[in-house]
Amino acid sequence: MKSQEKDIVSVIKEQIEHFGATATMVDVGTVVAIGDGVARIQGLRKAKYNELLAFPKGVMGLALNLEEDNVAAVILGDYSHIKEGDEIHCTGCVVEIPVGDELIGRVVNTLGEPIDGLGPIKTEKTRPVERIAPNVVDRQPVNTPVHTGIKCVDALIPIGRGQRELIIGDRSIGKSAIAIDTIIAQKGGNLICIYVAIGQKTAKVAQVVETFKKYGAMEHTIVVAANSSDPASVQYLAPYAGCAIGEEFMEQGKDALIVYDDLSKHAWAYRQISLILRRPPGREAYPGDIFYLHSRLLERAAKLSAEKGGGSLTALPIIEVQAGDMSAYIPTNVISITDGQIYLETDLFNGGIRPPLNVGLSVSRVGGNAQTKAMRQVAGKLRLDMAQYRELATFAQFGASDLDKATRAQLERGQRMTEILKQPQYSPLSLENEVTILFAVTNGFLDDVPVDKVSAFEIAFYKFMSTNHPEVGKKIAADKVIKPETEAELKKAIAEFKQSAAY
Amino acid sequence: MISTISARRYAQAIFQIAQAKNKLDEWEKELRKISDLMKDPQVSDLIENPKVPFNLKAELVKQKLEKADGLVLNLCYLLISKGKLKNAGQIADEYERLLDDCRGIKHAVVTTAVPVDESEKQKIISQLEKITGKKVTMKLQVNPAILGGMVARIEDTLIDGSVHNRLAQLKRSLVEATK
Numbered sequence: 001m002k003s004q005e006k007d008i009v010s011v012i013k014e015q016i017e018h019f020g021a022t023a024t025m026v027d028v029g030t031v032v033a034i035g036d037g038v039a040r041i042q043g044l045r046k047a048k049y050n051e052l053l054a055f056p057k058g059v060m061g062l063a064l065n066l067e068e069d070n071v072a073a074v075i076l077g078d079y080s081h082i083k084e085g086d087e088i089h090c091t092g093c094v095v096e097i098p099v100g101d102e103l104i105g106r107v108v109n110t111l112g113e114p115i116d117g118l119g120p121i122k123t124e125k126t127r128p129v130e131r132i133a134p135n136v137v138d139r140q141p142v143n144t145p146v147h148t149g150i151k152c153v154d155a156l157i158p159i160g161r162g163q164r165e166l167i168i169g170d171r172s173i174g175k176s177a178i179a180i181d182t183i184i185a186q187k188g189g190n191l192i193c194i195y196v197a198i199g200q201k202t203a204k205v206a207q208v209v210e211t212f213k214k215y216g217a218m219e220h221t222i223v224v225a226a227n228s229s230d231p232a233s234v235q236y237l238a239p240y241a242g243c244a245i246g247e248e249f250m251e252q253g254k255d256a257l258i259v260y261d262d263l264s265k266h267a268w269a270y271r272q273i274s275l276i277l278r279r280p281p282g283r284e285a286y287p288g289d290i291f292y293l294h295s296r297l298l299e300r301a302a303k304l305s306a307e308k309g310g311g312s313l314t315a316l317p318i319i320e321v322q323a324g325d326m327s328a329y330i331p332t333n334v335i336s337i338t339d340g341q342i343y344l345e346t347d348l349f350n351g352g353i354r355p356p357l358n359v360g361l362s363v364s365r366v367g368g369n370a371q372t373k374a375m376r377q378v379a380g381k382l383r384l385d386m387a388q389y390r391e392l393a394t395f396a397q398f399g400a401s402d403l404d405k406a407t408r409a410q411l412e413r414g415q416r417m418t419e420i421l422k423q424p425q426y427s428p429l430s431l432e433n434e435v436t437i438l439f440a441v442t443n444g445f446l447d448d449v450p451v452d453k454v455s456a457f458e459i460a461f462y463k464f465m466s467t468n469h470p471e472v473g474k475k476i477a478a479d480k481v482i483k484p485e486t487e488a489e490l491k492k493a494i495a496e497f498k499q500s501a502a503y
Numbered sequence: 504m505i506s507t508i509s510a511r512r513y514a515q516a517i518f519q520i521a522q523a524k525n526k527l528d529e530w531e532k533e534l535r536k537i538s539d540l541m542k543d544p545q546v547s548d549l550i551e552n553p554k555v556p557f558n559l560k561a562e563l564v565k566q567k568l569e570k571a572d573g574l575v576l577n578l579c580y581l582l583i584s585k586g587k588l589k590n591a592g593q594i595a596d597e598y599e600r601l602l603d604d605c606r607g608i609k610h611a612v613v614t615t616a617v618p619v620d621e622s623e624k625q626k627i628i629s630q631l632e633k634i635t636g637k638k639v640t641m642k643l644q645v646n647p648a649i650l651g652g653m654v655a656r657i658e659d660t661l662i663d664g665s666v667h668n669r670l671a672q673l674k675r676s677l678v679e680a681t682k
Contacts, residue, residue, distance in 0.1 A: 008677065023664030024672075028656070043659040069508060087661070 027090040029053075029071060034082050036276045037231045041071045041088050050130060054089040057081055060111075061088070062095060062233060065277050072277050074233035076111065094130065097241045098123035099248035104192065107209055107223040110238045115225065116209070127244040129237055133299035140305040142339075145370045146257060146314055149185030149428020150178060152357045152421040155379040155438055156386070157342055160370025161191075161255050162303025162312035166334055168319045168326065169344030174355050175318045177425050178342065179259040180208060182316065184215045185428030186257070191314075192249050193221040194258040196242035199235050199265030202227045215426060228265075235269035243300050246313045250302070253309035258301065262318035263294060267330050284329050291333050298337050326361075340364040354422060359386055372431065373481040378438040382417060385442065389414025409447070416446045419454040432473035433462050435482065436490060445494050461497055469493045510590045513582075514597035518605075520574060527602060533568075533575045534595040540567055541591045550588050557584060564588075607637040611657040614644045616665075631655060634662070 029043030039061060047053065053061040053073050059082070065072035075082070076095075098112040100123040107116035114121050142160035159165045167175045183193040195212075197205045205225045212218045222245060226238035239260050249256040260266070267290055274287035282288050294317075301315035317338065321331050324346060335341055340363045348356035368376055388410055396411050403411070420441045423429075437458055440446055449457050465473055472493055475486050482490070521530040541547050546567065550560055564579045565571075582588040603610070611631055619627070624643065631639040635657060646654075651666035 012677070023652075023662055024668065025660060025662045027659055028661040029659065045659050069511070089661070 029088045031082060031084055031086045031088060032070065034079065034084065037075050037079055037233060038273070038276045039073050039075060039079070039082060039088075041073060042069065044071045044088065044090060047071050047090055050094055052091045052093045052095055054091050055079075055082055056086050060091075060095075062237075064273070065279075074236075074273055074277075075231065076233050076237070077231065079231070094128045095237060095241075096126040096128050097244050099125050099127045099245050103222045103245060104220065105218050105222070107205075107225060109230070110224065110226050110234045110241045112241070125248065127248055129240045129244050130296075131244065131247065131300065133296065134302050134304060134308070138305055138308050139302050140310075141369065142303050142312075142366045143369055144255075144312070145372060145375075146182070146191065147185060147189070147431055148178070148182040149430070149434075150181055150355060151423055151429065151434050151438065152355055152359075153178065153182075153342065154371075154375060154431075154434055155382055155421075156359050157340065157357070157362050157364045158367065158371045158375070158379075159314065159316075159364060160303075160366040161314050162301065163340070163364070163366045163370065164298050164301050164315040164317065164338040165364060166317050166319060166338040166341040167344070168321060168331060168335070168341050169356070170322075170324060170346050171320055173344045173346060173349050174425075175320070175344060176208070176261055178344075178355060179261060179316050179318060180211060181426065181428050182257070183212065183221055183259065184217045184426060186220055187216050189220075190255060191220070192246075192254060192256045193217070194242050194246050194256065195221060195223045196239050196258065196260050197223065197225045197227065198238050198260065198262060199226065199228045199269060200261065202229065211426070232269040232272040235266065236273055239263070239266055239297050243297060243313075247300060250304060250311040250313040251309060253311045255312045255314070257314045257316065260297075260315065260317040262320055263334060264320045264330060267293065286329060290330070291337075294334055295337050298334075339366055352422075353418060354424075357421075359383075360390065374431070374435045374476055374479070375438075377482050378435055378442055381442045382438055385410075385413060386417055389417065412447060413441075413444070415451050416449070416454055417441050419451055420446070420458060422455065429462075430473075430477070431480075432476045433465070435476050436465060436473065437461060439482070439487075439490060440494050443491075445498070457501075460501060461494075464497045464500070465493065468496070507590065507593060509587065510593035511597050513587070513590075513594045514601055517578065517594070517598055518601045522605075527605075529572075530575075531595075531599060531602060533571065534591070534598050536568060536571075537575075537579060537588075538592040538595045540564070541589060547589060550583060551586075609635055609637045609639050609657050610642070611639050611655055612642045612644060613656075614646045614649060614654040614665075616645070616647050616649050616651050618645055619643065627653065627655075631657065635660075 027044055027046045029041040031039050032042045033040040047063045047066060049063065049066055051063045053063055055061050055075060059075060059077045059079065061073035061075045063071050063073045098121065102121050102123050106114055106118065106121060108121070109115050142162045144161045146159045146161055148154055148159060153159065167178055169175050183195060186193055195208065197208070205227060209223055212221055224238055224242040224245070226235040242258055242260070246256040246258045267286065270290065270293050271286050275281060275285065279287050298315055298317060301313040303312040304310060317334060319331050319334050321328060326343070343358045343361040344356045345358040346356070348358060364370070371379065392407060392411055420437060440461070446454060446457065469489070472486060472489050476482060517530060517534070521527045541550070546563070549555055549563060560583050561580050564583065565576060568575065568579070579588065582591065613627060624641070628639055628641050631641070639657070649665035649667045652664045654665050655662040
């Protein structure tokens with residue numbers, strides 16, 4: 001290409017004219033020990049904490065332990081060619097990652113290099129991976145919702161833009177599924193999504209990317225992957241790298257969502273690094289600053305004030321617990337940092353309730369402020385009814401004949417609400433669909449539908465509403481509230497639907 | 504050279520004593536004598552043997568280091584009792600480093616592609632002294648792999664003016680330009 005040739009020619013010309021100009025002067029050290037991804041370096045007296053060090057063959061390292069007579073650095077990459085006696089230079093930089101709109105739709109690693117085989121990424125800006133979170137004055141309270149498209153989340157545990165909501169549960173229970181469905185639901189919206197995969201199987205990450213592509217989610221998503229075969233140092237930095245990418249959008253006044261899947265493996269990677277660096281182990285062999293590891297990451301997700309652009313970064317960290325033990329070290333740490341948790345239970349999962357959300361133990365500390373008025377109108381009643389149903393649930397075993405009419409009615413209503421809150425994977429719903437079906441179930445319109453026919457009713461109802469009464473849905477979506485006239489129309493539509501179908 | 508933290512502490516203590524008594528050079532010689540003594544395998548075996556009583560070890564060292572200063576002997580007895588006489592070499596190295604620091608002397612290892620003559624050597628030394636602001640003692644090496652120019656390693660600073668380095672920089676900037 002002509003333009004490229006010209007560039008090279010001018011560069012060479014410049015180099016020839018200035019060849020022999022300056023020699024470089026750098027601080028050096030010598031490797032005295034190397035093993036397990038950590039190098040001990042003698043010298044480097046001017047190395048600063050978290051400074052990038054240049055190893056031979058273009059590999060970089062991070063100076064993490066500055067001791068009296070040596071510096072211990074974790075190596076960010078392949079360390080098999082490094083040997084004792086190698087010369088190491090200080091670079092004077094901290095770890096940075098390229099950021100910007102050019103990353104959207106790409107899969108990158110922690111250092112910002114593309115790993116999806118779609119060519120290099122030309123970005124204009126880079127950001128340091130570690131940063132101090134916005135302070136109190138720069139923030140404003142959360143007031144806009146994140147529409148996840150999952151009925152039970154949007155109604156009972158609403159998430160707002162700028163909130164941190166933890167997704168916690170046992171293995172294979174649907175934690176990643178909630179996050180992935182949320183990302184798919186943002187199609188056509190204005191929320192940029194970042195999915196950070198920490199220590200996952202490469203095959204699983206590939207599958208997630210395929211899912212995003214299938215449902216058109218890659219158009220608004222960036223995937224940052226540090227798989228389990230990557231060194232622990234790279235896995236340790238991956239969430240911070242993803243957060244830096246999200247912060248760029250937040251500071252431009254845009255809204256971004258970041259999913260950390262999952263922080264348990266992040267804690268393991270950091271534990272590995274700390275133990276190899278000979279830092280004293282604490283509870284469960286985690287280092288003393290394991291809380292700070294997660295708190296400084298999650299505090300960077302915020303809603304900025306209007307003076308700072310009004311952008312937001314919502315964080316959905318995922319934690320895997322062992323055998324439902326929520327009171328283990330890492331889960332309790334992260335629960336205390338986040339603004340609420342979505343607790344998924346194995347018993348509910350096995351009982352067929354998927355997503356297996358435990359409404360009692362799950363909470364969103366932002367709550368109603370992050371819901372549209374329309375959702376609030378239907379969800380308040382839903383929550384109360386579900387709570388009363390849970391209390392009476394044990395009596396359901398006695399059978400219908402032994403209970404009084406009111407209790408029986410409550411049980412019937414609760415069963416139908418539970419059925420409605422079930423949802424298959426990869427099928428996020430629009431706001432109007434969620435609001436209309438929840439309106440129907442909380443106002444008793446489904447009380448005469450048999451429990452096993454409720455899901456079929458739901459699917460047919462959505463189709464009916466979009467073909468016969470699209471204006472109702474459109475009005476709810478536009479006003480974001482159920483006005484009295486919309487309510488009347490909705491009631492009429494539901495009655496019409498029930499008559500038309502045999503339920 | 505690698506030295507343990509304890510060797511550095513001993514060297515600092517000895518340096519302070521020597522400075523107070525203004526006997527910096529004498530102490531340097533004594534430390535070298537002690538470290539050479541420990542290089543003798545028979546002596547070091549005896550000193551390291553835990554079964555041999557302290558008095559015997561002390562006597563041996565006193566005899567070997569004839570007409571040594573009282574404080575030098577005290578140092579040896581202290582090191583024997585702590586089992587650290589084997590680190591005498593490291594202590595001597597650390598002491599010399601402190602001495603050089605105090606006198607403003609830096610050691611440099613200079614690598615050139617071809618051997619240099621005396622006048623060029625002097626020029627290099629004076630340049631390095633200008634850069635570091637301290638006196639420089641130089642050790643010369645020849646390595647054709649750097650192709651030309653000079654590489655100077657002054658303790659923890661590396662000044663790389665070799666042709667090899669500049670070619671590598673050129674390569675890097677070309678790769679950046681075509682990205």
